[in-house]
Amino acid sequence: xxxxxxxxxxxxxxxSEIFAETCQKPEVIASAYVTExxxxxxxxxxxxxxxxxxxxxxxxxTLYAEVDGKSLPAARLSSDNKYQNLIKIVVSWTEDxxxxxxxxxxxxxxxxxxxxxxxxALRNGEDxxxxxxxxxxxxxxxxxxxxxxxxxxxxxxxxxxxxxxxAFSSKFKLLA
Amino acid sequence: xxxxxxxAAFAAFLLVTYAEEEEEAARLLVSKQxxxxxxxxxxxxxxxxxxxxxxxxxxxxxxxxxxxxxxxHFTHVSGELNARIDRVxxxxxxxxxxxxxxxxxxxxxxxxxxxxxxxxxDAGSLQFAASSEPGEAIIxxxxxxxxxxxxxxxxxxxxxxxxLPSLAIPFALxxxxxxxxxxxxxxxxxx
Numbered sequence: 001x002x003x004x005x006x007x008x009x010x011x012x013x014x015x016s017e018i019f020a021e022t023c024q025k026p027e028v029i030a031s032a033y034v035t036e037x038x039x040x041x042x043x044x045x046x047x048x049x050x051x052x053x054x055x056x057x058x059x060x061x062t063l064y065a066e067v068d069g070k071s072l073p074a075a076r077l078s079s080d081n082k083y084q085n086l087i088k089i090v091v092s093w094t095e096d097x098x099x100x101x102x103x104x105x106x107x108x109x110x111x112x113x114x115x116x117x118x119x120x121a122l123r124n125g126e127d128x129x130x131x132x133x134x135x136x137x138x139x140x141x142x143x144x145x146x147x148x149x150x151x152x153x154x155x156x157x158x159x160x161x162x163x164x165x166x167a168f169s170s171k172f173k174l175l176a
Numbered sequence: 177x178x179x180x181x182x183x184a185a186f187a188a189f190l191l192v193t194y195a196e197e198e199e200e201a202a203r204l205l206v207s208k209q210x211x212x213x214x215x216x217x218x219x220x221x222x223x224x225x226x227x228x229x230x231x232x233x234x235x236x237x238x239x240x241x242x243x244x245x246x247x248x249h250f251t252h253v254s255g256e257l258n259a260r261i262d263r264v265x266x267x268x269x270x271x272x273x274x275x276x277x278x279x280x281x282x283x284x285x286x287x288x289x290x291x292x293x294x295x296x297x298d299a300g301s302l303q304f305a306a307s308s309e310p311g312e313a314i315i316x317x318x319x320x321x322x323x324x325x326x327x328x329x330x331x332x333x334x335x336x337x338x339x340l341p342s343l344a345i346p347f348a349l350x351x352x353x354x355x356x357x358x359x360x361x362x363x364x365x366x367x
């Protein structure tokens with residue numbers, strides 16, 4: 001089940017501020033993998049990979065990710081030097097099999113400046129959602145397979161009971 | 177097999193070549209855990225690397241490299257076996273996840289991953305750390321796993337088909353004789 005979800009991404013264009021170190025007009029290509037078959041797992045793994053392209057060719061920026069209010073590090077690929085003007089990062093997290101929900105997960109990426117603004121907002125008791133992320137990517141989790149709903153043994157026993165019940169009841173009806 | 181409990185105990189495996197107590201420096205503890213109940217051939221194995229910074233400064237350019245999954249034995253599914261986290265602040269932890277699938281079954285010794293990092297802003301050389309080792313584990317063949325855990329729907333369907341004649345033939349015989357007698361009963365009533 002090599003399900004690689006193609007996730008659609010919403011781009012939020014960079015602010016017109018002219019800073020050398022901010023990513024202008026980010027474009028992102030994302031791919032993700034969710035361990036859907038969780039019958040042998042204790043935790044469901046979500047791994048996403050991003051290729052970020054900035055129109056001004058910025059490369060050396062630190063990125064932070066946030067999913068469901070959890071802040072996660074955006075790990076960079078060690079080999080990303082060979083990709084020109086592209087920033088390749090991975091964001092990954094796990095969730096307990098019982099707690100993992102299906103549906104859309106919003107992965108928000110922030111650069112240094114925006115991340116600092118969030119932390120400032122949190123310190124001052126303001127709403128951190130007022131800070132616009134650099135890029136928002138939506139990951140869809142179609143649901144996790146935890147095993148069959150009903151055991152086939154149980155189903156077989158139920159069917160056998162049903163057949164024998166109908167047989168005996170009709171027999172007694174005839175004899176009565 | 178509760179891997180996560182066993183391996184969390186091994187989390188405190190570290191190699192720091194030099195670090196004085198009062199010195200402002202980052203110290204990393206790295207754990208490598210398998211988040212699986214069973215390891216099965218051709219099914220996902222989730223590996224979680226957790227980096228704890230127990231030092232009083234941020235660790236920079238933390239590079240996690242795991243060369244223990246040889247392409248002959250494992251298919252890389254997702255996540256990166258060679259990743260770099262720019263900054264790990266003091267007294268925090270970060271995690272990184274990799275998903276692989278074993279190609280073969282049998283015993284496999286899961287060894288440690290390597291971590292390189294800069295323990296100070298102006299550190300000249302990189303620090304080396306090794307993660308905890310999950311140790312030797314058995315990878316079950318898919319056949320054995322399926323035998324034990326599959327829903328056996330086809331097996332039960334075959335069983336139902338096989339029991340069908342012994343139920344259906346007597347029923348059909350009884351039903352034909354019953355309808356014959358009912359027909360007779362109807363004809364005798366007419367007279």
